[in-house]
Every structure is written in C-alpha cells, then in structure tokens.
Amino acid sequence: MATSAPDEPTIGDIGEFGLIDRVRAEIGDNRHVLLGPGDDAAHVSTKDGSFLVSTDLLVEGRHFRRDWSSAHDIGRKAAACNLSDINAMGGVATALTLGFGAPADLPVSWVLEMTRGFEVECAHVGAHIVGGDVTASDKIVIAVTAMGDVSRPVLRSGALPGDVVAYAGQLGLAGAGFAALSRGFRSPKAAVDAHRVPHPPYAAGPQAAGAGATAMTDISDGLLADLGHIAEASGVAIDLVSSTFVIPEPVATVSEALGVDALTFMLTGGDDYALVATFSSQASLPEGWTAIGAVSDGAGILVDGKTYEGPAGHQHFR
Amino acid sequence: MATSAPDEPTIGDIGEFGLIDRVRAEIGDNRHVLLGPGDDAAHVSTKDGSFLVSTDLLVEGRHFRRDWSSAHDIGRKAAACNLSDINAMGGVATALTLGFGAPADLPVSWVLEMTRGFEVECAHVGAHIVGGDVTASDKIVIAVTAMGDVSRPVLRSGALPGDVVAYAGQLGLAGAGFAALSRGFRSPKAAVDAHRVPHPPYAAGPQAAGAGATAMTDISDGLLADLGHIAEASGVAIDLVSSTFVIPEPVATVSEALGVDALTFMLTGGDDYALVATFSSQASLPEGWTAIGAVSDGAGILVDGKTYEGPAGHQHFR
Incomplete structure (x- = not known):
C-alpha cells in the first residue's frame, strides 16, 4: 500500500487547488x-x-x-x-x-x-x-x-478594466440554508430548500453570451472565490459595492438567528449556482442581471474598497 | 438516513444489470x-x-x-x-x-x-x-x-445469421493474471502485467468499422458475457468453436498451476479489452482478427454446440 513518507507532501498539504495545478x-x-x-x-x-x-x-x-x-x-x-x-x-x-x-x-x-x-x-x-x-x-x-x-463560449479570462460586474440568479440562499441545517434548524424553508435544490438561472448564461459578456463563471464556491478566478484569469481587479446587493429575506433571517453578517452569505455562500459576469459599460445588462461592481486595473477583489475579512470559500482536503 | 424496509428490494437484490435496466x-x-x-x-x-x-x-x-x-x-x-x-x-x-x-x-x-x-x-x-x-x-x-x-458507429445490434464472429486483441490474459494474483502468485509476468495494464487493440475498432463489421463490443466482463449482449441486442444465436481459440502460453501456465480449464479464462476472463465483432461471411477479415464462430438464428451463446457450464462473468453488487 502506498503510504506517505514523512516528508512527502500529501494532497491534504497542498489542497484542492494546489492539486489541480499540479495535475494540470x-x-x-x-x-x-x-x-x-x-x-x-x-x-x-x-x-x-x-x-x-x-x-x-x-x-x-x-x-x-x-x-x-x-x-x-x-x-x-x-x-x-x-x-x-x-x-x-x-x-x-x-x-x-x-x-x-x-x-x-x-x-x-x-x-x-x-x-x-x-x-x-x-x-x-x-x-x-x-x-x-x-x-x-x-x-x-x-x-x-x-x-x-455553444455558439460563443464566454471564458473567465476576458474581463477588461471599465467593465461592469453583474450577477444573475440567487445569492446567499443555499449558504444560509447550509448554515441553518448545520446548527440543527430546518428553516427558513426557502434557504434550506435552496441548499437542497439550487435554482441555476439557466436562461441567463446564453443570454449573457448573446449580450456580449466579456467573462463569466458560476458561483459554486462563493462569489468572492469564483469572482477571484475571473480576476486572476483576466489579470484585473474587481471592486464590489456592498450596498448594491439585495439581501434575500431568508438570508436576513438566518443572519439574525445565527449572528452572522448577511453580507457573509452573499459574498462567501456557495451552491446557489448563480452566474457572475462582466459586461462592457456600453452594453445594456440583460433582464435579470444586477450590477454589483466594476473591473479595474490591478489584482484581487475589493468590497467597498477594502479586502473582505470573512470566512473563505470551501476547499476540499483542507 | 434512508434504509431498506424489510420487503423493499435493494440494489444487491436486483444486481448491476437489473439496476441498469430499471434506471434506463x-x-x-x-x-x-x-x-x-x-x-x-x-x-x-x-x-x-x-x-x-x-x-x-x-x-x-x-x-x-x-x-x-x-x-x-x-x-x-x-x-x-x-x-x-x-x-x-x-x-x-x-x-x-x-x-x-x-x-x-x-x-x-x-x-x-x-x-x-x-x-x-x-x-x-x-x-x-x-x-x-x-x-x-x-x-x-x-x-x-x-x-x-466516429464516422460509422458499429452497434451491438447489427449481427445477422450467417455472419462470422471474430476477435482482435488479447483474450484470457488479464483473467489468468487476476486468478494468479488472487492466489498469491506474482507470475507469470505477462498475465499479471495484463491484469495491471490491458492492451486494447486501438487500431482494430476503426479498422473493423471500415471493413463493414455488422456488430461489435469490447470484452470487459468476459467473452461469453459480452458476446451475449450482441446476441441479445441483435436477436441472434452465436456458435463458438473452441478449437479455433489460440490459448496464450501464460494462460496455459496459470491454467495448469491452478487446475482451471484454460478455456474458462478465454471465455469468461474480463479486463483484456479485446474486441469481438461480427462480419458478413463475404467480407475478408482485417489483419489481426481471428474467426472463432458464426451467427445463426436463435438466441444465446453456444460453445461447440453446447451451453458453456463454467463460472459466469463478473457482476457488481452480487
């Protein structure tokens, strides 16, 4: 049986993304x-x-x-x-x-x-x-x-400084549902249900491609983590404005019950499979998309001008 | 946790192929x-x-x-x-x-x-x-x-009475290697190696399609089991002639060491990923293919005119 030598790194040591990089x-x-x-x-x-x-x-x-x-x-x-x-x-x-x-x-x-x-x-x-x-x-x-x-695949790597950042679909609901279930709650139903069965905005992907989206990804690990992939692949910085987020009622409820900032669920909750994309500022956003920020020169994701200090997105093996 | 009621069938009860049929x-x-x-x-x-x-x-x-x-x-x-x-x-x-x-x-x-x-x-x-x-x-x-x-996919369902049955690639080697390993042997090397790394005849598939093969499948569960899928899908019987099989030397060695009929490995050994196909009797077999029998009216697989009484192919859950 192959076992790890004392100084041989394990996949737990390098984590999910480290392993993916090595395999690639x-x-x-x-x-x-x-x-x-x-x-x-x-x-x-x-x-x-x-x-x-x-x-x-x-x-x-x-x-x-x-x-x-x-x-x-x-x-x-x-x-x-x-x-x-x-x-x-x-x-x-x-x-x-x-x-x-x-x-x-x-x-x-x-x-x-x-x-x-x-x-x-x-x-x-x-x-x-x-x-x-x-x-x-x-x-x-x-x-x-x-x-x-696909007619025109939208990659993660096409975001340009000046682009608008927008999302379509649900944000924070599944994460709030998971947090509630983890503490033994079975409600609020909308959040718990969202954890059990996500509702990806299936029309929004081809719609964004048709509207000329410059970059796009789905939100499985959390908005900050997944938007981080766009920023990295595109070589840009992204600035989010927290006041533009519309906090769903069930997210606010869980936030209050568990004493967790609602913004945490919006920024780090995964499993809703919403889409986040970047569009030229000249393009008009398709229906169902909400603008939440802008692309600029630089690197990384800022929320209201600062690095967000909250729990990170989920990573396997760690 | 979902558990089985006393009279509710489990996937172990209906087996791999039963489950596949139900899911399909x-x-x-x-x-x-x-x-x-x-x-x-x-x-x-x-x-x-x-x-x-x-x-x-x-x-x-x-x-x-x-x-x-x-x-x-x-x-x-x-x-x-x-x-x-x-x-x-x-x-x-x-x-x-x-x-x-x-x-x-x-x-x-x-x-x-x-x-x-x-x-x-x-x-x-x-x-x-x-x-x-x-x-x-x-x-x-x-x-x-x-x-x-693929240009012309060859299905399991096209075998016709009168067709020739032929195989390409290794037969029996991986099964003999598995039997040897299971009894604690580490040789013969060719058989044990074949269990570890099969050598599918990758040129033979497109070659058979080009030569007009009427039906084809790979041998993962054993020749009889996989040929059974062709017979069933095509609504035909298949008669194999055991004297046409060329028993590889390592298969003969394992056969002797373990007291198992070598034909058993040829007919029921899996994991070699050889191909078995049917061709019109007018077609000339491509190089590397060995004729081992014929398609006829009826159902099932016969070996030398009789049902082969040996260990069946592997099935999961059972």
Missing part, C-alpha cells in the same frame, strides 16, 4: 482542445464541429447527506451543478453521463428517485442522460459529466 | 441522442455534427488495489477501459474528463503518477484530459468520461 501541469497539449482545463467547461473540437464538456464528482457525506436531502433532491442537485458549468460558458447542455456507486443494501427505490430528480433538472434545459456506469462502493458516489452546445 | 426506464427520449444508453458508448448530436461518449466509475478495492498495481498502472487502466468503449464503436477517442476522489493523506506523487499513466495510455490514440474535478473521499474513486469521433 502533467497534461499535454491537445489538437482537439479549443479550451482545456481551467474554465467552467472545456471546449472540444470534433471532426465536424465542437462541444462543451464539464465533470463533477459528488461523494456522500461531503456533497450531500441522505438525512438532509431526499434522493430526488440529491439527483436534482447533482444535475444542476453540472448543467450550471455549461450555462456558465454561455452554452446549453444536451447530454449527460451518470456514474453511480453505492452499497449493495441501498434500496432500488432510492436510485430510481435520484434518477428521476436528475432527469427533472435536466428537463429545464432539454438535456438527458445518455450513458452511465454503476458499481458497488461503500458510500454513495455520483459522477456526472455534462456536454452541450 | 426512467430516462426520457432525447432529440440530441442518436444512440443512447445500452451500447459501449452513446452517440450524441451537436448543433453541427456528433460525438461518442462513454463513462466508467472505478473504486479502490473493487476495480484496483494499490498493493497490486502502481499508480501509473492504475491510471493507464482507468484510461484504457474508457478508450476501449470508444474503440468498440469503431471510433477514436479525442478527449477525456477525470473525476478524482481520495483521502487527504494520499501522497501528491501518487496522483501525479496516476495522471501520467492516464496520459500515456491516452497518447496511444492521441487523446488528452480536457477537464476534471477533485474531491475528498475515504477511498480512491476515479470517474472517467471519454469522448471521441
């Missing part, structure tokens, strides 16, 4: 890849065209809990987080594969409910499961790969 | 799917063309063991079994995604070696990793999705 360095150039690892989805050429592809691996106890969420909800969320990656490129998902591992004593009904939830979520964009694999494993594992069409 | 019944029709679940890979249409896609989920302790195989070997095998699915449709893989779950104390070097092995195997067909996901999990989980190009 091992991967060769590919003539089929129009856009490789490092954005929400890859853009792959075919003999006659191209498609988008993105993958996620969800593990019981880390990404979902069977005592918090129904099988149907878990299926919906597993689909949503992948459909969102295609959405975040300005694309529309068409086909998904589903790898499923579970212990032998899992009821068949659980798997069928999970599949139904998965298909219900896929139906929002007209996509379906096209293939899969099942295997035995100690804990439930759900591996999803989503593929889709 | 939940999946709706899809205008983007030229060929959906049920073959080696799905064939998906894009706005300007099409691509093949297939997925596999590999779990430590079930699909690989770190004390039997190096990280590099595990990476190669994880890639090979997916590249083989594209090969079995007559296609050529171009892009793969890699989902990776592991405990935090796993050395970084293990992951990098696994990635290198994965890329080495992909290089056989000119494919690369285009995206991925990493997460923490108790055991190592490797989720692979392979995508590729």
Whole structure:
C-alpha cells in the first residue's frame, strides 16, 4: 500500500487547488482542445464541429447527506451543478453521463428517485442522460459529466478594466440554508430548500453570451472565490459595492438567528449556482442581471474598497 | 438516513444489470441522442455534427488495489477501459474528463503518477484530459468520461445469421493474471502485467468499422458475457468453436498451476479489452482478427454446440 513518507507532501498539504495545478501541469497539449482545463467547461473540437464538456464528482457525506436531502433532491442537485458549468460558458447542455456507486443494501427505490430528480433538472434545459456506469462502493458516489452546445463560449479570462460586474440568479440562499441545517434548524424553508435544490438561472448564461459578456463563471464556491478566478484569469481587479446587493429575506433571517453578517452569505455562500459576469459599460445588462461592481486595473477583489475579512470559500482536503 | 424496509428490494437484490435496466426506464427520449444508453458508448448530436461518449466509475478495492498495481498502472487502466468503449464503436477517442476522489493523506506523487499513466495510455490514440474535478473521499474513486469521433458507429445490434464472429486483441490474459494474483502468485509476468495494464487493440475498432463489421463490443466482463449482449441486442444465436481459440502460453501456465480449464479464462476472463465483432461471411477479415464462430438464428451463446457450464462473468453488487 502506498503510504506517505514523512516528508512527502500529501494532497491534504497542498489542497484542492494546489492539486489541480499540479495535475494540470502533467497534461499535454491537445489538437482537439479549443479550451482545456481551467474554465467552467472545456471546449472540444470534433471532426465536424465542437462541444462543451464539464465533470463533477459528488461523494456522500461531503456533497450531500441522505438525512438532509431526499434522493430526488440529491439527483436534482447533482444535475444542476453540472448543467450550471455549461450555462456558465454561455452554452446549453444536451447530454449527460451518470456514474453511480453505492452499497449493495441501498434500496432500488432510492436510485430510481435520484434518477428521476436528475432527469427533472435536466428537463429545464432539454438535456438527458445518455450513458452511465454503476458499481458497488461503500458510500454513495455520483459522477456526472455534462456536454452541450455553444455558439460563443464566454471564458473567465476576458474581463477588461471599465467593465461592469453583474450577477444573475440567487445569492446567499443555499449558504444560509447550509448554515441553518448545520446548527440543527430546518428553516427558513426557502434557504434550506435552496441548499437542497439550487435554482441555476439557466436562461441567463446564453443570454449573457448573446449580450456580449466579456467573462463569466458560476458561483459554486462563493462569489468572492469564483469572482477571484475571473480576476486572476483576466489579470484585473474587481471592486464590489456592498450596498448594491439585495439581501434575500431568508438570508436576513438566518443572519439574525445565527449572528452572522448577511453580507457573509452573499459574498462567501456557495451552491446557489448563480452566474457572475462582466459586461462592457456600453452594453445594456440583460433582464435579470444586477450590477454589483466594476473591473479595474490591478489584482484581487475589493468590497467597498477594502479586502473582505470573512470566512473563505470551501476547499476540499483542507 | 434512508434504509431498506424489510420487503423493499435493494440494489444487491436486483444486481448491476437489473439496476441498469430499471434506471434506463426512467430516462426520457432525447432529440440530441442518436444512440443512447445500452451500447459501449452513446452517440450524441451537436448543433453541427456528433460525438461518442462513454463513462466508467472505478473504486479502490473493487476495480484496483494499490498493493497490486502502481499508480501509473492504475491510471493507464482507468484510461484504457474508457478508450476501449470508444474503440468498440469503431471510433477514436479525442478527449477525456477525470473525476478524482481520495483521502487527504494520499501522497501528491501518487496522483501525479496516476495522471501520467492516464496520459500515456491516452497518447496511444492521441487523446488528452480536457477537464476534471477533485474531491475528498475515504477511498480512491476515479470517474472517467471519454469522448471521441466516429464516422460509422458499429452497434451491438447489427449481427445477422450467417455472419462470422471474430476477435482482435488479447483474450484470457488479464483473467489468468487476476486468478494468479488472487492466489498469491506474482507470475507469470505477462498475465499479471495484463491484469495491471490491458492492451486494447486501438487500431482494430476503426479498422473493423471500415471493413463493414455488422456488430461489435469490447470484452470487459468476459467473452461469453459480452458476446451475449450482441446476441441479445441483435436477436441472434452465436456458435463458438473452441478449437479455433489460440490459448496464450501464460494462460496455459496459470491454467495448469491452478487446475482451471484454460478455456474458462478465454471465455469468461474480463479486463483484456479485446474486441469481438461480427462480419458478413463475404467480407475478408482485417489483419489481426481471428474467426472463432458464426451467427445463426436463435438466441444465446453456444460453445461447440453446447451451453458453456463454467463460472459466469463478473457482476457488481452480487
């Protein structure tokens, strides 16, 4: 069995993003890849065209809990987080594969409910499961790969100084729901439900691409963390104005009950799969998008001119 | 926590293939799917063309063991079994995604070696990793999705009475290697190595498609089990002639050492990722293909005119 030598770094030492960087360095150039690892989805050429592809691996106890969420909800969320990656490129998902591992004593009904939830979520964009694999494993594992069409992929790297920063979809709700569930609360329902089943703004991705968005990503780890990827990839700074955020009522409720600043949920709450994008200041924002800041020269994300001192976004292994 | 009611069937009760059938019944029709679940890979249409896609989920302790195989070997095998699915449709893989779950104390070097092995195997067909996901999990989980190009996909359902049955690649070697390792042997090297790293005949898939193969699949669960899928999908019977099999020397060695009929490894051994296909009797077999039988009216697989009474192929959950 391979075990770690005392001075050999483990993946826990370097963390999720450190590991991704190291793995990426091992991967060769590919003539089929129009856009490789490092954005929400890859853009792959075919003999006659191209498609988008993105993958996620969800593990019981880390990404979902069977005592918090129904099988149907878990299926919906597993689909949503992948459909969102295609959405975040300005694309529309068409086909998904589903790898499923579970212990032998899992009821068949659980798997069928999970599949139904998965298909219900896929139906929002007209996509379906096209293939899969099942295997035995100690804990439930759900591996999803989503593929889709795109006309003009919107990357993380195109933001320019002077651009407007805007978001579409829900912000802070799932994070507030997770915080409530973690403290043993089962309400407010809108927040807890948002943690169980996110509602990505599926129309907003292609809409932003059509409106000329210069950069875009989805918010899975938290606004600051994910906007940080845009800032880094684009080589720009981003200034957010906290007064422009509209705090949803359930977020305010959880904030009060738990004594956590509501802005924390807005800036660091993940799992809502909202979109954040940058647009030229000359462009008119599509309906449903809220301007929250601006792109400038420099690096990093500022909130009201200062570095935000709050809990960081989630990172695996750490 | 969802637990099984006394009379509620579990996935262990209905087994891998029962579960796949039940899940498949939940999946709706899809205008983007030229060929959906049920073959080696799905064939998906894009706005300007099409691509093949297939997925596999590999779990430590079930699909690989770190004390039997190096990280590099595990990476190669994880890639090979997916590249083989594209090969079995007559296609050529171009892009793969890699989902990776592991405990935090796993050395970084293990992951990098696994990635290198994965890329080495992909290089056989000119494919690369285009995206991925990493997460923490108790055991190592490797989720692979392979995508590729195809001109004329060869399905499982096209075999016709009168066709010749032939295979390309290695048969029985990996199964013999697995049997040897299971009994504590570390030799014969060729068999043990074949279990660790299969050598799918990557040229043979597109070659068979070009030669007009009427049906094709890869041999992951064993020749009888996988040929059974062709017989069932095509609504035909298949008669194999055991004297036409060329038993590889290492298979004969393991057979003698363990007192197992060598034919058992040839007929039921999995994990070599050879191809088996059917061709019109008028077609000339491409180089590297060995004729082993014929397609006839009826159902099921016969060996020398009889049902083969031996150990069945592997099935998960059971």
